[in-house]
Amino acid sequence: MEMDTRIPVTIVTGYLGSGKTTFLNHLLKHTEEKTALIVNEFGDIGIDDQLIEQTKEEIIEINSGCICCNVRKDLIDTLSMLAISRDEKVIEFDRVIIETTGLADPAPVVQTFLMDKEMVEDYFIDAVCTLVDAKHISRHLDQQGEAINQIAFTDVVLVNKVDLVTKEQLTDLRKRLVRINPTASQHLCESSRISPGEVLGIYSFDLQEKLRAHPDFLNSHHHSHDDEISSLALREVKPLNLKKLNLWLSFLVQIQGENLYRYKGVLNIEGKERRFVFQGVHMLFAGEEAGSWGDDERVSELVFIGKNLDKKSLTEQFQQCVTE
Template sequence: MNENEPRIPVTIVTGYLGSGKTTFINHILKHTEEKVAVIVNEYGDIGIDDQLIEQTEEEIIEINSGCICCNVRKDLIDTLSMLAISRKEKMIEFDRVVIETTGLADPAPVIQTFLMDKEMVNDFLIDSVCSLLDAKHISRHLEQRGEALSQIAFADIILINKTDLVTNVHLTNLIKRLEKINPAASMCLCEDSQVDLDKVLGIYSFDLQEKVELNPEFLNNNHHYHDDEISSLSLQEKRPLDLRKLNLWISFLVQMQGESLYRYKGVLNIEGIDKRFVFQGVHMLFAGEEKSVWGSCSRVSELVFIGKNLNKKELEQQFRRCVSD
């Protein structure tokens, strides 16, 4: 990450009920050298999560009476604005914001807050979206609740927690299923939410532009899966793409299928441009810009879609039509 980056890094922690989110945040607070502002979202009028988080020197803020992903998103923006102003005026000091969403939250609107609100874009930068899951019970959650699938689909890092409660065979099958839902996410196995913080903080896995600079080949996988309602699709193309055609296609795609597209991101080889064109989107919101030069790397366009009921054949046909004449 650029040391001159003025924006505040944000770690979003999701996960179904009982997955170990609060324990994970306590682990962060205990072992990081950063000063952390924690925003806790407790569903209901009476919250208890802020009481469970160990009170050190961190700023703990709780948002009640709803879920961040729906009716209290304005409260989230107000809270973040207050934090940013207080930091600029040196009223409080912190290096990072950690947001713990309720176990019933769809992460998409939380992520969109940092993409669509101008003030948020200027002051904050998503470092990563971490999804914790209970290795013993996640299979049942995936069958019963759409939120559990969404939390996995939007994650950059999947923390498979409570691995000591399952067999190796169970764990192997679970990992295979998770890879089918979201092959672009990195996975960490853990017990009691204990994770090496170097794997989850300061990695800027959500910031695709930074990720490309660190590892230009990170999207280089060619898998597509359809086993779950939420699945993924990866596409590659060695021929250069026409930027006008690409813009028309993506604009049409988000208008027609935006609600079904959870995450989509790509590193593209555009005709007449010597730099990588990096873009990513969440549902109806997407943005792209030129980034680093290709240099000696192979100029191959790579896209990853994660969404609900993806039509692989149709998406691939539409993508191929974006090839420059």
């Protein structure tokens, strides 16, 4: 049998705050293969490429919109560029990982690799991998079609943050996941830690199985996110006061935590020589000092994704955290 020389692709999806960036950091750190990573953001400012730790991997960011909507052409162009660069020995990589925004339905992303002639010649789908936040996923399954689609279309479900739920809650969740997708394998993990061998090089994508579950997915894709869900990108060149920032965020999550699906940022804190990175999901958030700024501009970038965001109020409150 002739060996398949095409490039394997792993599609990583999961609803907002499921732990995809942490998962990618862990995955890239513990695999010997060289990886080209394509990151898709929902919003005007890209944060994920800063949160992903510096490795030997090639990181490409697409943040002009959801990867399942208006940036499909950008995705194809990016993949074409990667294939050409690999053939010409400009860059070396063994596989591609695509991280979709938390609001993306993976079906049209998969569709790209099955219906575009150039993509079919250069790439094949290894697996679709979906992370779920064990603590918060149930409410999203009740409210958002994307969360259900991500699970229904996946090959591997990583049930993350299992340390934050009881055994009974975990059992109920796993049963619910099986009802949505009985063929996907399930792996339990904490802090997005899992062996790369469970998700890379597993060749588990089965088109016929996908067509049985979603018989119309190869048709033209029409997709719209909940109009109430939006993103807000904030940027500030002046240093921030850490005490004011903590007070604001603590107040914010108490008042609006249920509507804050995801918020994350890389911040320039007064008196600190290192970047301050923080991430949050609903009522839970944490921050820590990360890498040095080096020669990069010391600028704070913060992104909120949520329901019914009061953008004017959030912008004004953020400005009040600036050092006087």
